[in-house]
Amino acid sequence: MAEQQKIHPMDVEAAASPTAPLAPREVLGSEKGDPAQHPPQPPRRTIPVSHSRPPKRRGGRCCCRCLCWTGCLLLLLIILIAVSAGVLYLVFQPKAPKYSVDRLRISALTVDPANLNVSATFDVTVTATNPNKKIGIYYEDGSHLSVWYSGTSLCSGSFPAFYQGHRNTTVVNVELSGQTQVGSDLLTALQAAATQQTGSVPLQFKGDVPVRVKFGLLKLRKVRFLVNCDLVVNSLNVNSQISIRTSSCRFKLRRYILQRYMDITCTTQSTSTAKEKYYKTYSAIELAAS
Numbered sequence: 001m002a003e004q005q006k007i008h009p010m011d012v013e014a015a016a017s018p019t020a021p022l023a024p025r026e027v028l029g030s031e032k033g034d035p036a037q038h039p040p041q042p043p044r045r046t047i048p049v050s051h052s053r054p055p056k057r058r059g060g061r062c063c064c065r066c067l068c069w070t071g072c073l074l075l076l077l078i079i080l081i082a083v084s085a086g087v088l089y090l091v092f093q094p095k096a097p098k099y100s101v102d103r104l105r106i107s108a109l110t111v112d113p114a115n116l117n118v119s120a121t122f123d124v125t126v127t128a129t130n131p132n133k134k135i136g137i138y139y140e141d142g143s144h145l146s147v148w149y150s151g152t153s154l155c156s157g158s159f160p161a162f163y164q165g166h167r168n169t170t171v172v173n174v175e176l177s178g179q180t181q182v183g184s185d186l187l188t189a190l191q192a193a194a195t196q197q198t199g200s201v202p203l204q205f206k207g208d209v210p211v212r213v214k215f216g217l218l219k220l221r222k223v224r225f226l227v228n229c230d231l232v233v234n235s236l237n238v239n240s241q242i243s244i245r246t247s248s249c250r251f252k253l254r255r256y257i258l259q260r261y262m263d264i265t266c267t268t269q270s271t272s273t274a275k276e277k278y279y280k281t282y283s284a285i286e287l288a289a290s
Helices: 012-016 025-032 059-092 184-195 258-266 271-289
Strands: 098-112 117-130 135-139 144-149 152-157 162-164 168-181 201-215 218-233 244-255
Touching (some): 098 184, 098 244, 117 135, 117 144
Antiparallel strands (some): 144 152, 144 201, 218 244
16 A cells, blocks of 8 residues: 655744845845945934923013113203203303491490390391392392391391392391390490490391392292301490491302291291291301301
8 A cells, every 4th residue: 555645734934934034134235225325314312301491571671771761861861950050150140149237336235234134226237239240139028137246146137128130239227126135244245345435346247038039031949148247346335336347248048948947836836936946046057157
């Protein structure tokens, strides 16, 4: 009997995909083409994901800009004011007014040794000169004139209100009167000065006058003219011709500050008390300034 042929089963998948390559890699590469024509791709870089922060507010820059603009505007304003002041000075050429005490007469001087009181009445002749060509001066109400001896006010009065034009000289006669209490030493000195005829008696004449200056058609705000004159007379004899041996006057310009203080004080105190306090303050400031 013929030998029967044995049939062995065959793995189809193993035969279809052999483990070893059938041809070398060089051959496979040559079949795919020239590697120079197909360069290898560079490796891809993985970029990490970053969470971006919101932009900061620019408030600081805005503040700096505002400060810069403010500074520039202030500088421009200062320059404009300086230029305007220079132009006004060149146009008007302002000069300080001049004042002098030309005559002094004592119509009454009573000394009371028992009460240490002194009552005095002085007639003073004041000459006011405005040397300006284009500037006028309005002397207004609320002025105060006084005569002092050894730091004590003997009498006081007021300067009349009027307008002084350009290049004008005005002679004003004012009457000053008052009563004050002094010490025994000052009382003795006043008694000696009232009887002597050829001595040297130092006096002070002080003026505090509110004015308004007029530049052309422009009328400025109210300011104060402060006048302080140092006098030396021969005697304080009543109803006699008093000779003024030396006279030296100083002029100052001051803003209207102390008068406001006096007006406020008058609302809570009597007028005489407020005026006395005001003029004591004014005298202290004048003494420190001189």
